[in-house]
Amino acid sequence: MPLSTRKREVLHQMGIPIWVPRQRSPAQDPLIERATDVPAAPPQEPAAGVTVAQIPVAQMDWADLGARVASCTACAELAQRRTQTVFGVGDPKASWLFIGEAPGSEEDRRGEPFVGRAGRLLDNMLAALGLRRGEDVYIANVLKCRPPGNRDPLPAEAAACRAFLDRQIDLIQPSVMVALGRVAAQSLLRSDAPLGRLRGREHGFRGVPLVVTYHPAYLLRSPADKAGAWSDLLLARSRALRG
Ligand code: URA
Numbered sequence: 001m002p003l004s005t006r007k008r009e010v011l012h013q014m015g016i017p018i019w020v021p022r023q024r025s026p027a028q029d030p031l032i033e034r035a036t037d038v039p040a041a042p043p044q045e046p047a048a049g050v051t052v053a054q055i056p057v058a059q060m061d062w063a064d065l066g067a068r069v070a071s072c073t074a075c076a077e078l079a080q081r082r083t084q085t086v087f088g089v090g091d092p093k094a095s096w097l098f099i100g101e102a103p104g105s106e107e108d109r110r111g112e113p114f115v116g117r118a119g120r121l122l123d124n125m126l127a128a129l130g131l132r133r134g135e136d137v138y139i140a141n142v143l144k145c146r147p148p149g150n151r152d153p154l155p156a157e158a159a160a161c162r163a164f165l166d167r168q169i170d171l172i173q174p175s176v177m178v179a180l181g182r183v184a185a186q187s188l189l190r191s192d193a194p195l196g197r198l199r200g201r202e203h204g205f206r207g208v209p210l211v212v213t214y215h216p217a218y219l220l221r222s223p224a225d226k227a228g229a230w231s232d233l234l235l236a237r238s239r240a241l242r243g
Contacts, residue, residue: 057163058170062092065167069144074160078145083108088140088168095136095240097174097208098122099165100215101183102143102153113139118216122180125216129233138172140165142187158187169206176240177208178233181215199232202239211236 055064069087073079086103089112098114106116114122123133131137143153143161153161169177179185182195188205189198189212198212213232214225 057167060167069164075157081148082145084111085144086111086113090134090138091136094138094172095175097172097177098139098180099184100141100180102141103146104150108146113141121216121220129237140168142184152183174208176236177210178236179212185212209239
């Protein structure tokens with residue numbers, strides 16, 4: 001009988017190895033239909049005996065993804081110094097997905113993105129759009145752990161965390177994504193262009209329109225740029241309404 005996700009996770013946490021059946025790929029087995037011949041199969045429970053640690057991130061459901069993030073030690077320094085991982089928060093089927101760079105100290109303490117001063121400004125930006133945190137809105141970060149001293153995420157850290165964010169995006173399937181600040185925008189778009197060149201137009205990311213705007217923490221320091229942020233949000237809204 002297949003083990004439940006919870007039991008698999010408990011066994012994994014206890015370090016108990018479980019036998020994993022080897023998968024045969026379509027190329028190896030002519031009886032397996034090619035993906036192009038058949039509609040995508042609905043998500044399935046992993047085969048009996050497959051631990052959470054062994055499920056590819058790209059195939060995880062929310063529960064497995066959350067468990068994998070919570071136990072991630074890919075970045076030793078971040079894993080050692082964090083209070084907890086900060087997975088993301090909101091409506092799992094949201095039209096809007098906002099992505100910041102990484103948790104700060106308050107987020108690290110509370111386990112939720114954007115709960116400090118910058119978060120309160122983000123909530124006001126949402127309110128201006130007629131949105132509320134958690135209602136048709138999901139908020140996540142490029143990194144799920146706080147970088148010490150609030151330094152920028154290292155490229156290797158962003159790369160190690162990338163599959164988690166990609167899976168969140170694929171599970172949510174938002175109508176529009178908003179990258180908050182230079183670090184999130186450059187990381188998502190794999191670009192080193194300055195923020196000024198990334199703002200003001202629509203990008204695409206995993207098939208989803210992506211709009212870049214200022215980070216709320218920057219707007220707290222430079223309120224004159226709030227008008228520019230508002231025009232970015234209006235661009236994003238036009239994409240959300242289209243989707
Ligand atoms: N800044 C971010 O980029 N993300 C947070 O969650 C908090 C502050």
